Amino acid sequence: MTESPVHHEPPIYRRIADRLRDQILSGALSDGDRLPGENAIMAEYGIARATARQALAVLINEGLAVPRRGSGVYVRLFRPIRRHGSRRLSREQWGQGRAIWDSDTRGRSYTVDEVSIERTPASEQVARVLDCDEVWVRRRRYSVDGRPVQLAVSYFPADLVEGTAVTLPDTGPGGVYARLGDLGYSPVHFTEEVRARMPQPGEASLLGLPAGTPVIIISRLAYAAGGIPIELNEMTLDAASYVLQYDFDA
Amino acid sequence: MTESPVHHEPPIYRRIADRLRDQILSGALSDGDRLPGENAIMAEYGIARATARQALAVLINEGLAVPRRGSGVYVRLFRPIRRHGSRRLSREQWGQGRAIWDSDTRGRSYTVDEVSIERTPASEQVARVLDCDEVWVRRRRYSVDGRPVQLAVSYFPADLVEGTAVTLPDTGPGGVYARLGDLGYSPVHFTEEVRARMPQPGEASLLGLPAGTPVIIISRLAYAAGGIPIELNEMTLDAASYVLQYDFDA
DNA sequence: GTGCGGGACATCTCTAGAGAAATCAATGAT
DNA sequence: ATCATTGATTTCTCTAGAGATGTCCCGCAC
Known part of the structure; x- marks a missing residue:
């Protein structure tokens, strides 16, 4: 019986992404705003660069953020x-x-x-x-x-x-x-x-x-x-x- | 004049992804087929695991492949x-x-x-x-x-x-x-x-x-x-x- | 046969570090 | 004032490795 209905806590990168997504969707961050960068996330959560990148990649793949090389990652909203x-x-x-x-x-x-x-x-x-x-x-x-x-x-x-x-x-x-x-x-x-x-x-x-x-x-x-x-x-x-x-x- | 129109060769992970995409879109690989896994790609190109993963991530984010944990990465086609x-x-x-x-x-x-x-x-x-x-x-x-x-x-x-x-x-x-x-x-x-x-x-x-x-x-x-x-x-x-x-x- | 255990194998998560490449602001020369 | 350079900052690419977790199949006990 490995069917333990254990609530696996999501991985760190996903929790960070969830936090940031909330801020975007709640309006705390708006259209062109800059998200915390890799370095900021690394420092804040005490994690490796690759993990911080993974968190940002989630939002980027969801279309909620756009990375600009050498500059930062920015919130992206829709105005169809x-x-x-x-x-x-x-x-x-x-x-x-x-x-x-x-x-x-x-x-x-x-x-x-x-x-x-x-x-x-x-x-x-x-x-x-x-x-x-x-x-x-x-x-x-x-x-x-x-x-x-x-x-x-x-x-x-x-x-x-x-x-x-x-x-x-x-x-x-x-x-x-x-x-x-x-x-x-x-x-x-x-x-x-x-x-x-x-x-x-x-x-x-x-x-x-x-x-x-x-x-x-x-x-x-x-x-x-x-x-x-x-x-x-x-x-x-x-x-x-x-x-x-x-x-x-x- | 840093405006040199140099054709930067795309990074390795992207070239691998391009190769695999071609195989999918050309029909060489079809719907449920299994793609080469991380280990196979690592060995074939002599690259690190993270880089091989990155290549597969491209196809996954394009919706052309679906990863199944513990099993492999599989081609995904549309039958709307x-x-x-x-x-x-x-x-x-x-x-x-x-x-x-x-x-x-x-x-x-x-x-x-x-x-x-x-x-x-x-x-x-x-x-x-x-x-x-x-x-x-x-x-x-x-x-x-x-x-x-x-x-x-x-x-x-x-x-x-x-x-x-x-x-x-x-x-x-x-x-x-x-x-x-x-x-x-x-x-x-x-x-x-x-x-x-x-x-x-x-x-x-x-x-x-x-x-x-x-x-x-x-x-x-x-x-x-x-x-x-x-x-x-x-x-x-x-x-x-x-x-x-x-x-x-x- | 049926079911269970274990091992092989796969993806997933994460660490630590390094150099490349692009951006941006400030500095300095013209 | 305008332009070029320099340096700091940031994302991007990649390496090497480790343990966790899920899948699959084979063989063993029943």
Whole structure:
């Protein structure tokens, strides 16, 4: 019977992390505040450097703190901006349009960088969804106040876009969507798949994500009338920077 | 000019992690497979135990591996199940209803545990959203194949529920929603806010989440006709277990 | 066979120390 | 005033080792 229901006291590094987390979540420490560093923790608890580091690593992996080499470890709070999936509220804005929890877009600059656009053979998955072999791929990066927060990859069926007389990099006024609309391929329906996971190294460096920040991945498929898929948009969002909003009727 | 654009070679632990990640993502290692352990890595690269551990910690924090004490470190892949926000497809199921990426619900048992239901004063945030001072709070836990994957907390305005003759724990056939429907408070509109972050320790232990798994948080607000809020549902999902689906018209 | 014990092996916690690398403020030269 | 350097501080990387704790399997007693 090793089934002794003994309450193992958590290890030191975890208790230190718990203490610090309490201070952060209770508001005793706020956004940019500096946490006690390795040396301070070593001294205060009389432990080795590696153990003090382990305590801080807990908070860093939880996304509550960000280390800055040569400087210190700092509290990190969230100020997500809102992304509307279906924007169709109103009816007194469904409860006066009040956000359930707060978010913040005011006074921020929101910029879009065109990264690349090119024609390539479609991957297996994209081909299956878009029902074509060649696609135009368009990559963008969205930034808020200069910090990148979103990567987007759009896939357009090549045969469909080719009908637009203008080749894709030079789309003319209104962009690709206007040209598609000229051909009668305006989007009338969207499906979105949303998932979240930890970023891969490439995503983390492109978005400048500190440890402990998940990404939200949105796969949006746009359909023209008749159920014809016209765009697959894969978006990778810094989860700390976004809150998604959807609204729909029963 | 310390601005030398020198390409610092990444540290050893990171290169090891990169190698292992490649093997996982390329499919050379698959779902339950065992990764080389601390001792194997120490021997192979001739490094100290702590450094080998650091390499494995990278993958663990990325959610690609799960350590099992006394046993080893194992590859972890995702088999999310689908959660429909607005289920209103059809029109040949919008491209034959095919999922953009794969997910898997077949052959899994999906169970719901009623954890608690009680009447309490509303918190400030809940009071503001639901426009009332007292609420009924209902807590549930959802499991797939015995593993908990979702926690849900529902808030109902107390004054509204009280009109239902039956007190809340004993709602009769059809549950709370049927009783609310009897009073003409059927939900006609929903708003959902979706965000993702790393779990707090309580959430992690309740959901049995290994390191590197974010949670998705859905705040769903249901409105009856006239814009009257009748339920706030706060759901905490294991991000590795879920993919959300929304669909809507332009 | 069933169950129990023990050993091999794995991860986990922690110590002590050292040098590298980045930041930041103060100092000093121009 | 501006710029470069220097030094203190801080995090980062890594070594070497030890004991604790959990898992797994094999063999032994029943």
